[in-house]
Amino acid sequence: MNPYWLEGLSPITPPLVGDHERDVVVIGAGLCGASTALALAEAGVAPLWLERGFVSVGASGRNAGFVLQGTAERYSRAIGVMGHERARTVHGWSRDNHLAMAAAVERFGIDCAYQKRGSLQLACAPAEEAELLESAARLVEDGFAAHVWAGTDLPACYREAGFKVGVHLPDDGELQPAKFVRGLAAAARAAGADLHEGTATTRIDAQGAGDVTVHTSSAAGPATIRASLVVVCTNAYAGEILPFFADKVDPVRGQMLATAPAPRLFDCPVYADHGYDYWRQDETGRVVLGGWRNLDPSAEVGTDEVLHDGIQARMAEFLHRFPALRDVPVTHRWSGTMGFSRDGLPICGAVPGAPGVVAAVGFTGHGFGFAFLAGRAMAELVTEGRSDFADAFPARRFLR
Numbered sequence: 001m002n003p004y005w006l007e008g009l010s011p012i013t014p015p016l017v018g019d020h021e022r023d024v025v026v027i028g029a030g031l032c033g034a035s036t037a038l039a040l041a042e043a044g045v046a047p048l049w050l051e052r053g054f055v056s057v058g059a060s061g062r063n064a065g066f067v068l069q070g071t072a073e074r075y076s077r078a079i080g081v082m083g084h085e086r087a088r089t090v091h092g093w094s095r096d097n098h099l100a101m102a103a104a105v106e107r108f109g110i111d112c113a114y115q116k117r118g119s120l121q122l123a124c125a126p127a128e129e130a131e132l133l134e135s136a137a138r139l140v141e142d143g144f145a146a147h148v149w150a151g152t153d154l155p156a157c158y159r160e161a162g163f164k165v166g167v168h169l170p171d172d173g174e175l176q177p178a179k180f181v182r183g184l185a186a187a188a189r190a191a192g193a194d195l196h197e198g199t200a201t202t203r204i205d206a207q208g209a210g211d212v213t214v215h216t217s218s219a220a221g222p223a224t225i226r227a228s229l230v231v232v233c234t235n236a237y238a239g240e241i242l243p244f245f246a247d248k249v250d251p252v253r254g255q256m257l258a259t260a261p262a263p264r265l266f267d268c269p270v271y272a273d274h275g276y277d278y279w280r281q282d283e284t285g286r287v288v289l290g291g292w293r294n295l296d297p298s299a300e301v302g303t304d305e306v307l308h309d310g311i312q313a314r315m316a317e318f319l320h321r322f323p324a325l326r327d328v329p330v331t332h333r334w335s336g337t338m339g340f341s342r343d344g345l346p347i348c349g350a351v352p353g354a355p356g357v358v359a360a361v362g363f364t365g366h367g368f369g370f371a372f373l374a375g376r377a378m379a380e381l382v383t384e385g386r387s388d389f390a391d392a393f394p395a396r397r398f399l400r
């Protein structure tokens, strides 16, 4: 088990011990927590920021680094599930999220190999081909860019591997996810966020707005923090400390692998089989590939970051469909935990039954499409009392 992006990383800040009083506590240091801590610190509300492991140790440092538009559903299906107006709005949020991330890379000079080369969705079967074409048409109608690549428009490497039709979405991007999140965390700390890694929140007692107690444990001992407001950014793990999320955000495992540097083959991140299979080639030439969860969905649940031998074997086998990759060894294999919300959309804002606590969780496999803006929305809730983004994804929708 060797997550490629996390090699050599460990906590660089001390755990928290003792009794404390703070205005705002942020829990979780993935993309969402880093974005929240940065926005709060820049707004002059430097938070106490707690992380169980180290910055980016969760899904944010284990993913494929795709920065995509939309939810995990293709656009035509998203329209079917949530209605046209809402699907267009949600899609627009994800495009804005990408623009905001790109601006942060620039502004803070984050060295994370960010590129905007678009993404390519490939059809694995005629039914998927029809869905892809329908989605592309609906995207273009709604003002988003999408280009159909068929016949010789589809690069030869995909045709040789048996694919016939793809849709290129030129506004998508990619980056080294752990470096991006760690760059945001460094900016947040420079702006005043007080980060303590190795500090696990064990319980939150929410007596009311202005009166929340956070209990933690660490190798150095326990800590207790009395706070006015607590922001929970623990995605897949939300149900462990907030019972409201236990039956609304499900931990789902995803398998990943990386090869040794390989001949240059793929020009952008690629998605196939309804998004179940995905891969890209990073700046060093390594192919980073993940997915195939649909081979054994009932086993790939829970928060244990274990390998699934059968899925890993099928992933490695798939690489052999590309003749140039047949002799390239797999050097890293790992897994990570996604937080799937029950309706496939993020959950942001006030947590029912926990006054004084807000949360942004449930990013459902596409957190790098939403979590940066979700973090900003959390900061807006703290400083302004409201946020359009949070209003679009309220937790109370599950109470209807």
Ligand SMILES: Cc1cc2nc3c(=O)[nH]c(=O)nc-3n(C[C@H](O)[C@H](O)[C@H](O)COP(=O)(O)OP(=O)(O)OC[C@H]3O[C@@H](n4cnc5c(N)ncnc54)[C@H](O)[C@@H]3O)c2cc1C
Residues within 6 Å of the ligand: 027, 028, 029, 030, 031, 032, 033, 050, 051, 052, 053, 054, 055, 056, 057, 058, 059, 060, 061, 062, 063, 064, 065, 066, 067, 068, 199, 200, 201, 202, 233, 234, 235, 236, 237, 240, 241, 253, 254, 255, 256, 290, 335, 336, 337, 338, 339, 360, 361, 363, 364, 365, 366, 367, 368, 369, 371
């Ligand atoms: C294999 C895989 C591939 C993926 N590929 C992509 C992709 O290419 N593009 C994309 O958009 N999305 C992808 N995702 C999803 C994406 O990584 C997540 O949606 C996103 O990283 C969520 O960010 P987050 O900050 O909400 O959660 P996380 O990154 O999981 O961060 C949560 C943090 O909270 C901490 N924490 C948890 N409980 C506690 C506690 N009690 N006390 C203190 N700290 C705690 C954890 O240690 C963790 O650091 C993928 C996910 C996986 C697993």
